[in-house]
Amino acid sequence: MKLAGFSLSRWLGIVVKEFIQLRRDRLTFGMIVGIPVMQLLLFGFAINSDPKSLPTAVLSQDNSRYARTVTTALQTSSYFKVVKQISTEDEAEKLLARGEVQFVVTIPVGFERALARGERPVLLVEADATDPAATGNALAALEQAISTALAHDLTGVLADSQQSPSPVDVRIHRRYNPEGITAYNIVPGLLGVILTMTMVLMTGLAMTRERERGTFENLLATPALPIEVMTGKIVPYILIGLLQVTLVLLAARYIFGVPMLGNVFLLYGGVLIFIAANLTLGITFSSIARNQLQAMQMTFFFFLPSMLLSGFMFPFRGMPQWAQAIGDVLPLTHFLGLVRGLMLKGDSFVDLWPNLWPILLFMAVVMALGLKAYRKTLD
Amino acid sequence: MNTDLVIDVQNLNKRFGDKHVVKDFSLQVRRGEIFGFLGPNGSGKTTSIRMLCGLLTPDSGSGTCLGHDVIHDTAAIKREVGYMTQRFSLWEDLTIRENLDFVARMYSMPNRKQAVDRAIEQLGLTARRNQLSGSLSGGWKQRLALAACMLHDPKLLLLDEPTAGVDPKARRDFWEEIHALAATGISVLVSTHYMDEAERCHRLAYIAYGSVLSKGTVDEVVAAQHLFTWLVSGADLSALQHQLNGKPGIDQVTPFGSTLHVVGGDRAALEAAIAPFRNDARYKWQEGSATLEDVFIHLMESAPDNFQ
Numbered sequence: 001m002k003l004a005g006f007s008l009s010r011w012l013g014i015v016v017k018e019f020i021q022l023r024r025d026r027l028t029f030g031m032i033v034g035i036p037v038m039q040l041l042l043f044g045f046a047i048n049s050d051p052k053s054l055p056t057a058v059l060s061q062d063n064s065r066y067a068r069t070v071t072t073a074l075q076t077s078s079y080f081k082v083v084k085q086i087s088t089e090d091e092a093e094k095l096l097a098r099g100e101v102q103f104v105v106t107i108p109v110g111f112e113r114a115l116a117r118g119e120r121p122v123l124l125v126e127a128d129a130t131d132p133a134a135t136g137n138a139l140a141a142l143e144q145a146i147s148t149a150l151a152h153d154l155t156g157v158l159a160d161s162q163q164s165p166s167p168v169d170v171r172i173h174r175r176y177n178p179e180g181i182t183a184y185n186i187v188p189g190l191l192g193v194i195l196t197m198t199m200v201l202m203t204g205l206a207m208t209r210e211r212e213r214g215t216f217e218n219l220l221a222t223p224a225l226p227i228e229v230m231t232g233k234i235v236p237y238i239l240i241g242l243l244q245v246t247l248v249l250l251a252a253r254y255i256f257g258v259p260m261l262g263n264v265f266l267l268y269g270g271v272l273i274f275i276a277a278n279l280t281l282g283i284t285f286s287s288i289a290r291n292q293l294q295a296m297q298m299t300f301f302f303f304l305p306s307m308l309l310s311g312f313m314f315p316f317r318g319m320p321q322w323a324q325a326i327g328d329v330l331p332l333t334h335f336l337g338l339v340r341g342l343m344l345k346g347d348s349f350v351d352l353w354p355n356l357w358p359i360l361l362f363m364a365v366v367m368a369l370g371l372k373a374y375r376k377t378l379d
Numbered sequence: 380m381n382t383d384l385v386i387d388v389q390n391l392n393k394r395f396g397d398k399h400v401v402k403d404f405s406l407q408v409r410r411g412e413i414f415g416f417l418g419p420n421g422s423g424k425t426t427s428i429r430m431l432c433g434l435l436t437p438d439s440g441s442g443t444c445l446g447h448d449v450i451h452d453t454a455a456i457k458r459e460v461g462y463m464t465q466r467f468s469l470w471e472d473l474t475i476r477e478n479l480d481f482v483a484r485m486y487s488m489p490n491r492k493q494a495v496d497r498a499i500e501q502l503g504l505t506a507r508r509n510q511l512s513g514s515l516s517g518g519w520k521q522r523l524a525l526a527a528c529m530l531h532d533p534k535l536l537l538l539d540e541p542t543a544g545v546d547p548k549a550r551r552d553f554w555e556e557i558h559a560l561a562a563t564g565i566s567v568l569v570s571t572h573y574m575d576e577a578e579r580c581h582r583l584a585y586i587a588y589g590s591v592l593s594k595g596t597v598d599e600v601v602a603a604q605h606l607f608t609w610l611v612s613g614a615d616l617s618a619l620q621h622q623l624n625g626k627p628g629i630d631q632v633t634p635f636g637s638t639l640h641v642v643g644g645d646r647a648a649l650e651a652a653i654a655p656f657r658n659d660a661r662y663k664w665q666e667g668s669a670t671l672e673d674v675f676i677h678l679m680e681s682a683p684d685n686f687q
Contacts, residue, residue: 213468213470213471214464214466214467214468215468215469215470217434217464217468218464218468218469219485220434221432221433221434221457221462221464222457222482222485222486223454223457223458223485223486223487224485
């Protein structure tokens, strides 16, 4: 490098000018401070790859002391949190399909008697394994927890049945993804991530580009109505979104072998609603942002928590309550449930509804904010 | 209502936040008239034009543009007005043809294809019709923009500083075209900074800090200010300018090429002020008449600046 003629005061002038501009650009400044803080909070406090207190339902067909011991053992292992006592298999099926519980533990009829006779009764544990990472550790800890608890009870008369390896035969059914293939979880999830990224960003840029280049004024001077401008500008991106979805679905099917158990049309319906929610957000960003850079920064601010808190990268239930509350607001969280439910579980519309209405609500709120911001920019 | 007025607005006001950008703006433009709109930067010209073409809603005031109410009938105004923005605002990543075709669609024009082809032919751009408009020179961009806002046969053209950054030859051609259009009955409201352009207008209005300060034909505007001007030529004029500046009776001293314009509102006071210098052999004094530029500088300096 040639340093001859290097002027310190000239160089300082450039440094100072850069700082002045940085200070004026509040959003960039916010990003410089906000992104590290956000990442620290999310990675430091919210993300936990060893989720505990997973919601569990117990289907007890044997109302005995030992059945209660099993329930208590689950609770004390800290991995499980018994949220429901149910009485039918139908109910168990429904809870798993909707993702309301992660596990269903079935204590069979005559559990106590079989245990007393040393017959190693079967304890059935059904796990929602759509996200293998969420269930792995809990299942690993399960057998030990139950054996230890029962060993404590099986003293005295029944001490004989305390044979090794374990007094009960714990059978684990990994539902929906028996082999625990990560791609089954990631690939459907990618649908939502890709759509969030492109839909929010592209609409945000499309609108701010017009404003930045001054062409928006030309458009407004023509008889074109705002509704024509808005919807007309959005439609191409909806088509792009659908194209992306189709590409990912084809890859899921033919490259990764991800099953498609549900109705494809229902999936596309859900996708359209999700696209609409993201486009609404993109347009709202574009009415607030003054230039394309700001639209991009806002998208990033939204994208980061969407990736981290939606359950795409890390198990949703591993996060503390406050992080789950934020995650519940994000459309991606619900879209993941929706897509995984459709593809891996073959959910019906009724099962999907709990994940559908939060997306619609998000869209309605953002649209109301967006309309308010849009009016301001016209006058 | 006078049907001969294409623009007839009274007391339009517009505020942005606590800035009163346009104050009690009234304007009458007749059919077939070229009306010049002058004023310094940030004086509210663009805002006024935007209110006339329905892009902005005035906070108060009333009036019509082409017979349509400027507050409630903006959709009808947009259909019949051609508005050319200050900055080139066609799509640079579309070709000439695509731009014109898009504009034609926005105005729901019948025979869109023929209209676009005709416009391109008139522009003389048939051979370059598939060129991206962003690659055109300033002068061509301006001509394309004019063609785009003429496409739907508007009755009124609103041109916001159409010749900014355009070379003198292109400017002259542009004004010839404006006059040709006006001769066919189209009315034109054009804002400009150039005095020679102002003098080509049938009538004009001078606006500063949001208020119209003077209105009429060039002669009327000049006469209304009652200014007296002495022209000085000779050597070392800048020294003389310094000596004259601020003397009682002298309102402004402005160099124009090789002459100095010494302007005052009171003839006797002006003559008294310059008397000590009249006999200096280095300078040649001659009484002249105030020019439009003298008048505008006078207006600009005497206008209260309420934006500070």
